[in-house]
Amino acid sequence: MDSSALVINNLTKTYSNGLKALHGINLEIPHGDFFALLGPNGAGKSTTIGIITSLIKKTSGDIKIYGIDIDKDFVKAKTYIGLVPQEINFNTFEPISEIITNQAGYYGVTREVALPEAEKLLKKLNLWDKRDQYSRNLSGGMQRRLMVARALIHKPKLLILDEPTAGADVEVRRLMWDYLKFLNENGTTIILTTHYLEEAEHLCKNIAIIDDGKILENSSMKNFLSQLKNEKFILYTQEKVSKNLTLESRNLNIIDDHTIEVSISEDSDINSLIQDLSIKGIKVKSLKNKTSRLEELFMRLVDKNGK
Amino acid sequence: MGSNLNIQAVAYKTIVRKEVLRFSRIWKQTLIPPVITNILYFIIFGNLIGDRIGEIESFSYTDFIFPGLLLMSVITHSYTNTVSSLYISKYHRYIEELLVSPIQNYTILAGFITGGVIRGLSVGVVVILAAQFFVTFTVHNIFLMLVVIFLSSTLFSMCGFLNGLFANDWDDINVIPTFIMTPLTYLGGIFFSISMLPGIWQEIALINPILYLINALRFSMLGITDVSIMIAFSIILLFNIVLASLCLYFLNIGKGLRT
CATH class of the missing domain: 3.40.50.300 (P-loop containing nucleotide triphosphate hydrolases)
Structure with missing residues (x-):
């Protein structure tokens, strides 16, 4: 065979x-x-x-x-x-x-x-x-x-x-x-x-x-x-989040009082982000990928081919 | 599964079974209408009008037209079965069940044609049974009668198959029956002997291939014919060979089935 x-x-x-x-x-x-x-x-x-x-x-x-x-x-x-x-x-x-x-x-x-x-x-x-x-x-x-x-x-x-x-x-x-x-x-x-x-x-x-x-x-x-260098996550927090919240070397996007969008690069990890937020008194209740990793790569590849 | 021959044999039986079940399930649409139509023919053309026409070559008019009516029923239903079955399977796309499987084209053709023949012969049997009340059923040569009915049925099943391959919409499956088959059948001598036609029309009538089918069957049943039986039989065989070749050719190139 x-x-x-x-x-x-x-x-x-x-x-x-x-x-x-x-x-x-x-x-x-x-x-x-x-x-x-x-x-x-x-x-x-x-x-x-x-x-x-x-x-x-x-x-x-x-x-x-x-x-x-x-x-x-x-x-x-x-x-x-x-x-x-x-x-x-x-x-x-x-x-x-x-x-x-x-x-x-x-x-x-x-x-x-x-x-x-x-x-x-x-x-x-x-x-x-x-x-x-x-x-x-x-x-x-x-x-x-x-x-x-x-x-x-x-x-x-x-x-x-x-x-x-x-x-x-x-x-x-x-x-x-x-x-x-x-x-x-x-x-x-x-x-x-x-x-x-x-x-x-x-x-x-x-x-x-x-x-x-x-x-x-x-x-x-x-x-x-593994080609995906950055992944976007949505974090749902226990505490209310200020619109002015910043974390060093992290690009945060505050969506609403309890939701944060954040990009994690391949040389970083989600644990350190949760620790950083914890230091600021914010507990993460749950999180999810903003889009599937495959979808992200797929769209990049197809868009690139379209160009 | 097994050898190619075994696969083709099982596939052939499956197609035939499916085709027979298909028309049997709707027997009220497939087997009853030809009985009613033929009874009407016997009453109107045979008894009411036929009595005024009198005998043709020592046969009553009803007896004279019966072979033609029988043949018309057989070929119409053989044709209808394959054209409708093939076209509906294309329309609903379940023809793809066959196309993706390891069935050879000759098996597909044989399966559909056998389905058409079984329906044609089933209609033939019910028409003969109904005719017992109206005609004197006579057989001059039973072997010839069976062969002519069978070959006429295969011939028109293949015509239906070709029509089904080429049909792109519902109208297309009615074009050939309406504009070619029905006129040729009626002008093929069901209701008359070509000797009753005037001058040049006798010569023109000989171009019609259905004339040969009707006369071959009439000869096998009544022993009378307008044309040579050898020529009629040769034409039936020749058309069968040509149509089988055309069907296989178009199947092989995927006409109407594979893009």
């Missing part, structure tokens, strides 16, 4: 209207990775996923799934992939259990084998009680979970999720996160695109940022986040 789940070499895509969506991107995703493919709208994420899953025809370049070239043996290559697309795309007039077992059939899994597997998946994703219902009767969150179940019925080694939690409430999102982590820990390689950057930061080990059809960054999440 190849140690790379996915290798993309010099992939380009020009649509029939002349739009160049991909300008020769390269990516290598190791087996077992939880990989974030991030980018603004129209960056080329969905085009890349569409080409990997053969919904979109590439203009040039090579793609290998677990060492199998999709141009040479697409049948075998595709058996390794499961896709959770961005848009709801099942037959809303079919019962849920039919949607799952039909998908299994398209991958060569017989109904006899698929039925017990579907039961396990639907139970895991809290959909078993709904198995005989038409999918049009499901809530948005349930439909999202159904798409995950459908993508997993043939036990893919590589699961690709294109904004799987878009529009899902917090509870559904948490349930999905837990399940995706469970899958990844049990050997499924996962590629995730999402607009919720805290989702990527929370789940993913490696990251690529794509914009305008080019890969701007491709590294481990840890290395990428």
